[in-house]
Amino acid sequence: MMRLTPRPYVSPHQLLLVPVLSVLLSIILGGLIFAALGYNALDALYQFFVAPLSRPDQIGNLFVKACPLIIIGTGLVFCYRANIWNIGAEGQLIFGALGAGWVALYLPESWHFMMLPLMILGGMIAGASLAAVPAFLKTRFQTNEILVSLMLTYVAGLVIDWLVRGPWRDPMSFGFPLTPYYPDAALIGKLSLPVVGKLGQLHWGILIALCVSGLGWFILSRTLAGFKVRVAGDAPRAARFAGFSPNIVTFSVLLVSGALAGLAGMVEVSANMGQLQPQISFGYGFTAIIVAFLARLNPAAVILAALIVALSELGGDSAQIAMGIPKVVTGVFKGILLFMLLAGETITRYELSFDLRMTGGKMSRGDADV
Amino acid sequence: MxxxxxxxxxxxxxxxxxxxxxxxxxxxxxxxxxxxxxxxxxxxxxxxxxxxxxxxxxxxxxxxxxxxxxxxxxxxxxxxxxxxxxxxxxxxxxxxxxxxxxxxxxxxxxxxxxxxxxxxxxxxxxxxxxxxxxxxxxxxxxxxxxxxxxxxxxxxxxxxxxxxxxxxxxxxxxxxxxxxxxxxxxxxxxxxxxxxxxxxxxxxxxxxxxxxxxxxxxxxxxxxxxxxxxxxxxxxxxxxxxxxxMRTPPVLHKGADSLFCVAQVSRPAATAFATALQDISLSVMSGEILGIAGIAGNGQTELMEVLSGEAIGDVTAGKIELDGVSVAGLGPDMRRQKGMRCVPEERNGHGAIINMSLSENALLTASHEPDNVSASGLVSWVKCHALSRKIIGSYDVRTPHHDPLAGSLSGGNLQKFMIGREMMSRPRLLIVAQPTWGVDIGAAQAIRAAMRRLLEDGTAIIIISQDLEELLVMSHRICVLNQGQLSEPLPAQDVTAESIGLMMGGITNSVSERAV
Incomplete structure (x- = not known):
């Protein structure tokens, strides 16, 4: 049997060194794979790690890619900290885009000064309402939230497909499944930075993302609500003993993560597309699960984790475009990189031991009885 | 040989x-x-x-x-x-x-x-x-x-x-x-x-x-x-x-009315192996210690949950009153605010969260104090840390450093911390399960002495324990929990370890009928 026991002390050096080593190891492994497949390993690694950072506009695009991951990842951190497994952020993102899109397409012109706040509200309510389904079923009938939230993702995908092909389709779209363009008031503008000016496609949404992450950190570590979430996830019996209702926690974290996924959907469409189409997300809702864990379920670290994941995505694209490396190979390398980071992180914090004996489990966990 | x-x-x-x-x-x-x-x-x-x-x-x-x-x-x-x-x-x-x-x-x-x-x-x-x-x-x-x-x-x-x-x-x-x-x-x-x-x-x-x-x-x-x-x-x-x-039993606080009263409370078994509680009645006066003896598995955990408020949804019948006012519908936090404090038997993950610091564990049962949590829901970790330092100082908890994880304390020290945390608030009623289980003699004496000091302030105490010697030394009255039924309490001076032990084992029974 394998088991992980928390190390009593981890030095700050190790915490800094291990991710560097993890990246180095995956570079070596990845280089070997690229070389074995007949590509120039150095070129491939350059495309992966350097090319996406080589020009200011590309750095801007990196943040554009990271933006939805940060927003969704922060929400998922709340769920996972509470031991609630929301796997359906992708569907909640789509619902958020629909909620915001409904506001954008149908809000009377006299109300346009309120457009973006109402779209944010619409997106968050729509995302949260989809997440309320697994919350209700779990608290009422003890259903498994993983299954319910995941299956609702497919429902959401079909709903948006139907809307953009049917009731919401732009009559002038020549039969393409697209809604009309949003009015200007419903678009999130490009961000112009003081010295460098515009950076690629970088938009105001990134500020929303940074605020969400900061606020998430504050709530989780500084408020009673955040404390309740952590206790409920870590020791549900202690939470009941303290009088923290498990049902309220379950509902809250699912609604928060659903609302944030919905917000990400609103930002994504308003900043990058300007209209609804059948495909509005590139698996952000699923990728954000990796982001949340890479961040060790710390909302503040979600920013860095999202940037790393975004870099690996953009690097993969760039290697495909520049060198014709197949998508599956870049995917493998991406997987190796994330695996190394997570594994490195895990063995830094935990001690791995193998044993075949029966004793274990409870023995080592609590008492430092000597 | x-x-x-x-x-x-x-x-x-x-x-x-x-x-x-x-x-x-x-x-x-x-x-x-x-x-x-x-x-x-x-x-x-x-x-x-x-x-x-x-x-x-x-x-x-x-x-x-x-x-x-x-x-x-x-x-x-x-x-x-x-x-x-x-x-x-x-x-x-x-x-x-x-x-x-x-x-x-x-x-x-x-x-x-x-x-x-x-x-x-x-x-x-x-x-x-x-x-x-x-x-x-x-x-x-x-x-x-x-x-x-x-x-x-x-x-x-x-x-x-x-x-x-x-x-x-x-x-x-x-x-x-x-x-x-x-x-x-x-x-x-x-x-x-x-x-x-x-x-x-x-x-x-x-x-x-x-x-x-x-x-x-x-x-x-x-x-x-x-x-x-x-x-x-x-x-x-x-x-x-x-x-x-330390071995002499404490003196009874005279002239006090019944502070806490439970009458005919029943709770069905939640799982096939849980014990159903039947017609539980007990009362305890201000300044009195009521001991509840019994072997593990006869309903101790279930009774504790009923008293603490963790099982409010499961109680099917009966009254639970503090000062003559019903608390049966109140959850653990509300009962705590009324001065009812509990220390459950299980430390890991029930009375304490072993992966969290002592400050956080101090907040666990003190989140209603405006000192620790503002009206807007902000936690003052400085105050929580001060509270945990105060518990550590007052109850001689030995810690490896200033704010360690609860899990890094030895069982006895964590027990002192948990009991100290509840005593700190000068409760009106303290309910403790196994107060000195796995605790060394010195610490056990300290815990018992602290409980007796509470009596002087008029606190009522219920001890649920299997340690007969402790119950005999501590309690004024003792009753026995056997197969989910609670016997009539007997004055502690009238019982011996032998007679209570026989009742605990279900061999003789002063309770009405034995559950089949």
């Missing part, structure tokens, strides 16, 4: 074990012979558990050597220890919660024994030793006491030549303990050596022939336990003369 000229079964020579800068075992010499029951005595942190873990191969010594039948051995793992013929019953159990009793035992036996065969052996051996156990019960649903029976049984099925028992009687009634002792004596007569760890000195005197006493990691002495008095043993253990005045 086993004269000293024979080669000892197991010898430890200059055994030392260090954890970082902390020396848990310091140059310990130890002999145990076949056919000998040998006590290992010492306070929490004296190094007993470390020493037996070395013997059982869970740890390896930094210095020193073990000899088995006179030949040097290295005990690399518990598997190696079991192969040599060493069995161990742990204080903290090592059972898989999701598996049944029989499955847990099957895992410890050599491969190739069918489950039905194991079940048969469980039934015969447990009957032989007077320990009732259903082989099909899920271990996770068993009480602490029943889980320990599984542990003991598992070792006995392996026919060990050295059996180590880490505080085996802490959850047994006197009668059950006597039955266990009969078993142990029979094993001894068959030539098995038994290393017996206990805090209960009368047991050690009754059962063992030799006692090795550890203090602060060093061996104090090995003495003849029969010819050494219990008082001498205790003094050797703590290194100071004991304060006998």
């Amino acid at each position: 086993s004269p000293d000229r024979e080669i000892p079964l197991l010898t430890g020579r200059h055994i030392s074990k260090r954890f970082g800068t902390f020396t848990a075992n310091d140059d310990i010499n130890f002999d145990i012979h076949a056919g000998e029951i040998h006590a290992l005595l010492g306070e929490n942190g004296a190094g007993k558990s470390t020493f037996v873990k070395l013997v059982y191969g869970l740890l390896s010594p930094d210095e020193g050597q073990f000899l088995w039948h006179g030949a040097p051995v290295e005990i690399r793992s518990p598997q190696a220890a079991r192969d040599m013929g060493i069995g161990m019953v742990f204080q903290h159990f090592s059972l898989f919660d999701v598996l049944s009793v029989a499955e847990n035992i099957q895992l410890a036996l050599p491969a190739g024994i069918s489950l039905s065969e194991v079940k048969e052996r469980v039934i015969t051996v447990s009957a032989e030793y007077g320990m009732t156990l259903s082989p099909d019960a899920r271990v996770g649903d068993l009480s602490v006491g029943e889980q320990q029976r599984v542990e003991i049984l598992r070792c006995l099925l392996q026919n060990p030549s050295l059996l180590i028992l880490d505080e085996p009687t802490s959850v047994l009634t006197p009668q059950e303990a006597d039955q266990l002792f009969a078993v142990l004596r029979r094993l001894r007569d068959d030539g098995c050596a038994i290393l017996f760890i206990s805090h209960k000195l009368d047991e050690i005197k009754a059962l063992t022939s030799k006692a090795t006493i550890l203090r602060a990691g060093k061996k104090v002495t090995t003495c003849d336990s029969a010819s050494t008095s219990a008082k001498e043993l205790a003094e050797l253990m703590v290194g100071a003369a004991l304060d006998n005045s």
Whole structure:
């Protein structure tokens, strides 16, 4: 049997060194794979790690890619900290885009000064309402939230497909499944930075993302609500003993993560597309699960984790475009990189031991009885 | 028997074990012979558990050597220890919660024994030793006491030549303990050596022939336990003369009305292995200690949940009143605000969160205090830290550094922290389960003294415990919980350990009818 026991002390050096080593190891492994497949390993690694950072506009695009991951990842951190497994952020993102899109397409012109706040509200309510389904079923009938939230993702995908092909389709779209363009008031503008000016496609949404992450950190570590979430996830019996209702926690974290996924959907469409189409997300809702864990379920670290994941995505694209490396190979390398980071992180914090004996489990966990 | 000229079964020579800068075992010499029951005595942190873990191969010594039948051995793992013929019953159990009793035992036996065969052996051996156990019960649903029976049984099925028992009687009634002792004596007569760890000195005197006493990691002495008095043993253990005045029962607070009252409360069993509570009635006055005796698994956990408010949804009938006002519909936090404080039996994950700091654990039952949490829901970790420092200071909690994780405290220190946390608020009613379980004598006295100080302020206290000696010393009235039913309380001076023990075992019963 394998088991992980928390190390009593981890030095700050190790915490800094291990991710560097993890990246180095995956570079070596990845280089070997690229070389074995007949590509120039150095070129491939350059495309992966350097090319996406080589020009200011590309750095801007990196943040554009990271933006939805940060927003969704922060929400998922709340769920996972509470031991609630929301796997359906992708569907909640789509619902958020629909909620915001409904506001954008149908809000009377006299109300346009309120457009973006109402779209944010619409997106968050729509995302949260989809997440309320697994919350209700779990608290009422003890259903498994993983299954319910995941299956609702497919429902959401079909709903948006139907809307953009049917009731919401732009009559002038020549039969393409697209809604009309949003009015200007419903678009999130490009961000112009003081010295460098515009950076690629970088938009105001990134500020929303940074605020969400900061606020998430504050709530989780500084408020009673955040404390309740952590206790409920870590020791549900202690939470009941303290009088923290498990049902309220379950509902809250699912609604928060659903609302944030919905917000990400609103930002994504308003900043990058300007209209609804059948495909509005590139698996952000699923990728954000990796982001949340890479961040060790710390909302503040979600920013860095999202940037790393975004870099690996953009690097993969760039290697495909520049060198014709197949998508599956870049995917493998991406997987190796994330695996190394997570594994490195895990063995830094935990001690791995193998044993075949029966004793274990409870023995080592609590008492430092000597 | 086993004269000293024979080669000892197991010898430890200059055994030392260090954890970082902390020396848990310091140059310990130890002999145990076949056919000998040998006590290992010492306070929490004296190094007993470390020493037996070395013997059982869970740890390896930094210095020193073990000899088995006179030949040097290295005990690399518990598997190696079991192969040599060493069995161990742990204080903290090592059972898989999701598996049944029989499955847990099957895992410890050599491969190739069918489950039905194991079940048969469980039934015969447990009957032989007077320990009732259903082989099909899920271990996770068993009480602490029943889980320990599984542990003991598992070792006995392996026919060990050295059996180590880490505080085996802490959850047994006197009668059950006597039955266990009969078993142990029979094993001894068959030539098995038994290393017996206990805090209960009368047991050690009754059962063992030799006692090795550890203090602060060093061996104090090995003495003849029969010819050494219990008082001498205790003094050797703590290194100071004991304060006998702590043993006198406290004086009853006169003229007080019933502060807390429970009438005809029933709660159906939540799972197949939980105990249903039937018609529970009790009352306790301001300044009074009510003791509830009973063997684990007779409804203690369920009763605690009813009293604390964790089980508000499950209570089907009856009244629960504080000061004549019903609290039956209030959850744990609301009852806490009314001055009802509870300390559950289980520390890990129930009364405390072992992965969180003591500050966070202090907040767990103090989140309604405006000092700690503002009206807008902001937590003041500075205040929580100050609260935890205050608990640590007032109740002599020994911590490795200023705000450690709860899990890094020893069991006894965490217990002091949990009880201190609830006492700090000067509660009107304190309900404590197993207040001194696994706590050394010094700390147990401190906890008892602190509870008595609360009485002077008019606090009412309910102690749910299996430690009869403690209940007799502490309580004004004692009742017995047996199979989910609570007996009428008796004044403590009218009962003896023997009579209560018989009631706990369900042998005689002053309760109305016995549940079938």
